[in-house]
Amino acid sequence: MDDAARDDALAQLGLSQLDLTAYAEISAGNAPPDGWEPHRLLNLGLVEHAPHLPAGFIACDPRAVARRLISAEHELLDRTVRRLHRLPALEFLAGHFEPHRMYSGPGSEFLPTGEEMNGRIGAALDAARSELCTSQPAPPEKRDPTVRKLGRQRGRKALSQGLTHRALYNSAALADEDTASYVARLLEAGGEARVTAARVPRMVIIDSTHLFIDNILSEEHSEPDAGWHVTDRAVVAWARSVYDMFWWQATRWQDLDPSAGGVTSTDLQRRILRELEASHSQAHAGRRLTPPLSERAVHKVLAELREALGLKSMYQVMIWWGQTPERELP
Known part of the structure; x- marks a missing residue:
């Protein structure tokens, strides 16, 4: 750690330059400088009261102080992590909240x-x-x-x-x-x-x-x-x-x-009916199929459907086609 980083870290701990000077003097057995307030060094545990000494204070090992403070921070982090693990349990309450709120x-x-x-x-x-x-x-x-x-x-x-x-x-x-x-x-x-x-x-x-x-x-x-x-x-x-x-x-x-056994029409018959539904004549409908059919073949296929339905005309067949669920079939 360079000098600038060290000074910044010490400042973050609340230590001023006067505190650092006071700690150096106390460590050497001398009186701290005039105007110095001891509470910052006392709070960190860097010095302790020593009325029997001329300086009135005794310096403590800063390494031991650092280890103690690091240990305390680790304990705090452990408690925080444990609390974080418990927080998701609150989401269970959404099962009671969601069904009754008006706005999502x-x-x-x-x-x-x-x-x-x-x-x-x-x-x-x-x-x-x-x-x-x-x-x-x-x-x-x-x-x-x-x-x-x-x-x-x-x-x-x-x-x-x-x-x-x-x-x-x-x-x-x-x-x-x-x-x-x-x-x-x-x-x-x-x-x-x-x-x-x-x-x-x-x-x-x-x-x-x-x-x-x-x-x-x-x-x-x-x-x-x-x-x-x-x-x-x-x-x-x-x-x-x-x-x-x-x-x-x-x-x-x-x-x-x-x-x-509930389906009357065949795939071919439905393909022809869809062409008729689109306003194509029987002759034109047959040419649009794959493979194409002649007008005579189309007429025969539709006649078979009409007979299977028990109907008399293609008009009736088209009315049936407009209402039957078989329109859903491919």
């Missing part, structure tokens, strides 16, 4: 990796008390198999905990054997599943308290399954209302499940 505060956290995102969802589900709502807008083949497996595990766990579980899928999931097998077990266990062709945002809502969404702020700078954990009361309530809007407009899985 900052309540979102970015989770930059899929591992963190799934870990946080799992932790929230562990403490869940009422429900789990999920939406998966991507077709099964475009989803990460590991993430799909985690999603199924969460659904089974929610039902085993006695929670209400609703799962909203892209209609392409109906043709996926793995998803269909899982949904069959979900329905048997008391869960609900619906399908939709609408572009539903991917989300997980737990107890209307926790919302998990994709990272839509900077998708190009994050992992595919990174996202946000939102706990703001108003935002989660709004997301829940959006989820409910899509849910009630969607079709029950069992009403469109091909294995249940």
Whole structure:
């Protein structure tokens, strides 16, 4: 330590130049200078009263004083660290505070990796008390198999905990054997599943308290399954209302499940009907298909559908098409 740093450190301890001069004189057995106030050296333990000596004071070893003061500071730091470890326990009280406050505060956290995102969802589900709502807008083949497996595990766990579980899928999931097998077990266990062709945002809502969404702020700078954990009361309530809007407009899985025999139309028939719905003639609709069909072939395909429905005209078929849940099918 150079002289300037030493002088600054001593000044921070409250010692003046007069104190340093007094300590030097007392150490040598001499009287301290006139006008000197002893309280600073006494408080630090650098001198002690000695009425039997001419100087009136005796100097103490500054090294011993330094060790004593360092030890005291270490004890203070230990107590501070212990207190800091106890403070997070106060966050437990948020469970009583949050449900009853009218206005929310900052309540979102970015989770930059899929591992963190799934870990946080799992932790929230562990403490869940009422429900789990999920939406998966991507077709099964475009989803990460590991993430799909985690999603199924969460659904089974929610039902085993006695929670209400609703799962909203892209209609392409109906043709996926793995998803269909899982949904069959979900329905048997008391869960609900619906399908939709609408572009539903991917989300997980737990107890209307926790919302998990994709990272839509900077998708190009994050992992595919990174996202946000939102706990703001108003935002989660709004997301829940959006989820409910899509849910009630969607079709029950069992009403469109091909294995249940409830679907009348074929994939080809639906493709043709969508072309007709877009105001194309039967001849033009056939040319727009892949592979293209002749007008005669299109007429035959539609006649088969009309007969299967027990209808007399294509006008009736189009009315049926405008109302049927089979519009949700790919």
